[in-house]
Amino acid sequence: MIRKWWKEAIGYQIYPRSYLDTNHDGIGDIRGIIDKLDYIESLNVNLVWISPFYPSPLDDNGYDISDFKGVDPQLGTLEEVKELIEKAHAKGIRIILDCVLNQSSDEHPWFIESRSSKNNEKRDYYIWAQGKDNQPPNNWGSFFGESAWKYDKLTDEYYLKIFSDKMPDLNWSNPTLRQEMADIIRFWLDLGIDGFRMDAIAHLGKDMTLTDSTLESDERGIAYDWSKFSNRPQLFDYLQELHQKVFSHYDIVTIGEVGGGAKFPEGYKYTNPQNPSIDMVFNFDHTWHNMPYGYEVLTPEKFNTNVIALKEDLDYWIQNSQKHNIHPPMYWLNHDHPRVLSQYGSLDYHRESGSMLGMVLLSLPGTPFIYNGEEIGMTNVDYTNPKDFKDVNTRNYFKNNAHRLTIEQMMNHMRYTGRDNGHTPMQWNANQHAGFSTTTPYLKLVSNYTTINVQDQENKEKSILNTYRTMAKIRKDNIQLFAYGTFELIDAKHPDLFIFKRQFNQEKYILIANFRDYEVPYQLPKYQEVTFHNYDNLANAKLRPYEAILLKES
CATH class of the missing domain: 2.60.40.1180 (Golgi alpha-mannosidase II)
Structure with a gap:
């Protein structure tokens, strides 16, 4: 057993736009996190993961970045980030950031130059290809339900974008691009952060032959074949290069988001102690197995927790990890998922189910991560108007299914599965705007904030909030048992x-x-x-x- 600080940590993820608004514009900010450090400390966590605060057009919740070394002026300044790091460290709390490596915004200066001509020096920072008979270069589908290609009339070519149209994929086969990204990572490490959650890293390697998928296509001719850009061999060369040149020179933690259908053998390639690329990987098995993420319309009968499957998924990753001396992160949800209480719990037994979920999470092996609001049992949205939803994936869902589903059917599905469920503002108290802001929040609150909030649970011994606090303290006091x-x-x-x-x-x-x-x-x-x-x-x-x-x- 090799002890590491990150193996013994208890993590807390903050979605900054939805945490606390201190400048009265309806949007959470860095100052809001600073102001809540005492609260964060009271949770007995010692590692905070902050979702993107970089400048962004916000097509995809800040994961479409237009400046990798900047701070969105709506959220704060670089000086405030430095202040946050310093004050958190003084409390024994480490800070990690989202590191978005797979794509940039289409408003990033690199892409603006790349699309300007076919022979500029930034052209190969992205993946461009000619179409076929006025159609995309191949039949690949994106994670957001459309073609993985977007036509750009300036140069009469298509660019690859496996997420939204405004998020062109970076070309990691280009060594100059890789050096640029390494420099960005060093910039933040030299500022004093303690590591990264590395977004969508499973997709850095692509099938650069750009051949069609042989999987069955939908009525639009699109095949959703993640193998074309997920967990491909060259990816591990890129990550090991980063590890050797950058990561290994700092006392940090690196956690990869590994999707694309990865099972443990793929996860092991990232974290193999004999040839490491990163320290830990987030996998999605236990969230997907019990939560249909496709286009099936959900009914309450189909939304019944399969407890056996949940146990099998967690046991599969835990047993394989322990057998191979790998340390897994554990979590119920993050910013991409619906609220865990709405998935595995019950509003009728709100306190009981929310506290049960906290007890399970904080008793599992590995490094647990609590998502902000989970500690008070925040729930999915109760929106009644499609316009209340802001997430790009949800907007695409409404657009792509309008010909076959009713508005209410689509609303029902998104109330269960949409990513806005995890983005609603933090519910601090029962006052107007839930104590999140003094003005109307950028995203509509869940109406139950008047009864589900931090203030209401503060002094109740077995509230969900105090269960998380108590269990985190028990875990810290017995850390070798719970971590190892x-x-x-x-x-x-x-x-x-x-x-x-x-x-x-x-x-x-x-x-x-x-x-x-x-x-x-x-x-x-x-x-x-x-x-x-x-x-x-x-x-x-x-x-x-x-x-x-x-x-x-x-």
Whole structure:
């Protein structure tokens, strides 16, 4: 066992536009994070991941960057970022940033020059190709439900964009581009940040033959074949180059977002201790298996948690990680996902289900990450007007499905799965605008902020908020067990309960959680100490709705 600070951390992700507005423009800002450092410290977390605050046209929530070394003036200044780093470090809290490597904004100076002609020095910073018979170069589809190519009339060619039209993919096969990106990373590290969550890194390598996918195409001739630009061999050369030239010279953590259908063998290639590229990888299995992300219209019956599948997904990654000495990050959701309480919990049992989810997360191996608002059980949106949704993926969904679905069907789907669910402003209190701002927020609040908010939960012993605080403290006080200890899934095929044992040397804990909104028969094992419990007392031979118990073996 090799101890590292990031293996023993408890993370907290902040979506800055939605955290706290201090300059009264309806948009959260860097100063808002600084002002809430005491609150963040009270959560017993010691690592904060901040989503993009770079200058951006905001086509995709700040992941379309027009200046990789800047700060969006709406969110603050570089001096405020330095102040945040200094004040967080003084509290023992490290700061990591989103590092967006796969694409830029189409308003970035590089792309403006690249598209201006076919022979400028920035042309090969992006991937350009000629069309075929007035159609895109190939049949590849994007993650946002359209062609992965966008026609640009200035040079009569198409550029590759696997996300939105305004997010052209960078050409990582170009060594000059790779050097530019390495310089950007050094800039932020020299400013004092402690690492990066590396967005969409699975897609840096592309099939540069640009041949058609052989997968079945939709009615528009588009094939959604992620293998054409996900987890390809050359990607690992690029990342190892970054590790050797940059990462290895700093005491930092690097965490990759690895999608594109990656399983553990692909994840291992990123984090293999013998030939490392990055330290950890986020995978999506446990979010996708229980959450249809396609175009199927969801009904409540289809939205029922498959507890067995959830356990299998988590156990698969945990067991493989521990077998190969890999340290995984753990999370329920991030900025790309709907709210976890709406997915796995219940408004009817809001406190019980939210606290249960926190107890499970903070008892798992690896490095847990809490997403802002998760600690109070924030829920999905209750929007009734399509115009309330701002996310580009949601806008594309409405556009691409208007011919076959009703508005209400599409609204129902997005209320369950849309990314705006995770972007709504933080609910600080029951005052107007939820204490987030003194003016109308840039994104509509969820109406339940009057009852679900930080202030309401502050002084309630077993509120969701105080459960997260208590469990984080228990984890920190027993960090070797929770970060490095073994993980044993118990009764893996039980359809309702998630039970697992954690052990380090002779110390043992067991976590028992009911994922259902009904009572489940269960006889507790004879452990001596109830370390934490989200109900006030134990029931006889049953677990109540969303009941969770952390026991310590005698």
